[in-house]
Amino acid sequence: MSRPRQLSTEEIETYRNDGVVCLRDVLSLEWVKVLTQAMDDILADYSDLKTAGVQRDGVMDIVLGRSHLRALSVLGEAAEAMGGSVLAEEQSGGREGEYILVNNAVLDYAGIRRIALESPLAALAGQLFGSSKVNFVFDQVLIKEPGALSRTAFHQDQGYFKVDGPQVASFWTSCDSVDADNGRMGYIRGSHLWAMHAPNMFVSQETGPTHGLAQLPDIEGNEDEFDVIYFDVEPGDVIVHDYRTVHGSRGNVSTDRTRRAVSLRYAGDDVTYLDRPSARGEFPVDDEVGDGDSLDSATFPVVWRDQDR
Ligand SMILES: O=C(O)CCC(=O)C(=O)O
Numbered sequence: 001m002s003r004p005r006q007l008s009t010e011e012i013e014t015y016r017n018d019g020v021v022c023l024r025d026v027l028s029l030e031w032v033k034v035l036t037q038a039m040d041d042i043l044a045d046y047s048d049l050k051t052a053g054v055q056r057d058g059v060m061d062i063v064l065g066r067s068h069l070r071a072l073s074v075l076g077e078a079a080e081a082m083g084g085s086v087l088a089e090e091q092s093g094g095r096e097g098e099y100i101l102v103n104n105a106v107l108d109y110a111g112i113r114r115i116a117l118e119s120p121l122a123a124l125a126g127q128l129f130g131s132s133k134v135n136f137v138f139d140q141v142l143i144k145e146p147g148a149l150s151r152t153a154f155h156q157d158q159g160y161f162k163v164d165g166p167q168v169a170s171f172w173t174s175c176d177s178v179d180a181d182n183g184r185m186g187y188i189r190g191s192h193l194w195a196m197h198a199p200n201m202f203v204s205q206e207t208g209p210t211h212g213l214a215q216l217p218d219i220e221g222n223e224d225e226f227d228v229i230y231f232d233v234e235p236g237d238v239i240v241h242d243y244r245t246v247h248g249s250r251g252n253v254s255t256d257r258t259r260r261a262v263s264l265r266y267a268g269d270d271v272t273y274l275d276r277p278s279a280r281g282e283f284p285v286d287d288e289v290g291d292g293d294s295l296d297s298a299t300f301p302v303v304w305r306d307q308d309r
Helices: 009-018 029-051 073-081 110-118 121-129 220-225
Strands: 020-023 061-063 068-071 099-103 133-144 152-155 168-174 185-188 228-231 238-242 247-249 259-267 302-305
Touching: 009 020, 009 121, 029 068, 029 099, 029 110, 029 133, 029 259, 068 073, 110 121, 110 133, 110 259, 121 133, 121 168, 121 238, 121 259, 121 302, 185 238
Parallel strands: none
Antiparallel strands: 020 238, 061 068, 068 099, 099 133, 133 259, 133 302, 152 247, 168 238, 168 259, 185 228, 185 247
C-alpha cells in the first residue's frame, strides 16, 4: 500500500532524547481500514464468547486459536487479592465497559498480522533505531470500551519482555480518535534512561513478586511531579516509545467512544533473546532461540533491512 515516509531529523531526535515520539499521519487510510476490520473481528469474537458464557474459572480469560484474550477486570481482581487497588477514573458517564487485552493477536487475526509484518511501521522502526534490520517481536490489542474506567498503570515494558538490548520499541496506534475522555496514552519524557523497574499488574501499581527490581514510585498519585506528556491522536498517527519509557493510559469515561488500539513491538540491531524472570508467560517463545541468541527466526521474523530503504 503506501511507501513509508521519511522521518524528519526532529522526529528521530525526539524519539532518542525523550524515549517517545508521536508520528503524525504515517499510516494511510487503507491501513486504518485493515486495522478497523481486525478490531471488528476481535470484538465480534469477544461478544460471541460473552454471549456463549465461555469463561475459565468464572472469568473471561480465554485462549482463542493461538492468541489469548483476557478481560482485564481479571487482573484487577488478582491485584486486589494481593492487597493492591485498581487505578480507575472517578468520573463516569454511567456505562460499564471492559478493558480487553489480546496477546499475540497476529497469530489469529490476519489484519493485525498484515499491519505487523507488511505495513510501513517496520521501516519507520529502522529509521528511528538507525539499525540495519528490524525484527517483529510481539503484539497486544488493547481495547477500552466506553465506561472501562481502569487506567493502564504507569509501567515500563522492558521487565515484561523476553528480549535484551537498547533498540526495542512499541508502536501504538488506534483506529479511533483518542483524547482525554476515551483512554489516551501518557509517557514520562526521558524515562527511558531510568533503571528497569518491576512490572505491575497493568491496572494497578501492585507488582506481585518483584524479582529484585525496585517498584516505580506512585506516579498516578503525583503526576505533576513527573514530566508526563499525553498525546491526543487520530487514526493514522502512531506513538512510538522505547521499551524502557514509563507509560500508561487513562480510563475511558466516555459513554459511546470505544478506544481500539494495537501495540506492535519491533527490535533493531544487537537485540537478543532473554528469558527474564520478571517476564510474563504470554511473550512468544521460539524453540530455536535461546538466551543470548539473535532473534532472527520464524517467531521473530526480520521484517525490514536497510537495503529496503
Ligand atoms: O493501551 C494501553 O492502555 C497500554 C498500552 C501499553 O502499555 C503499550 O503499548 O505498551
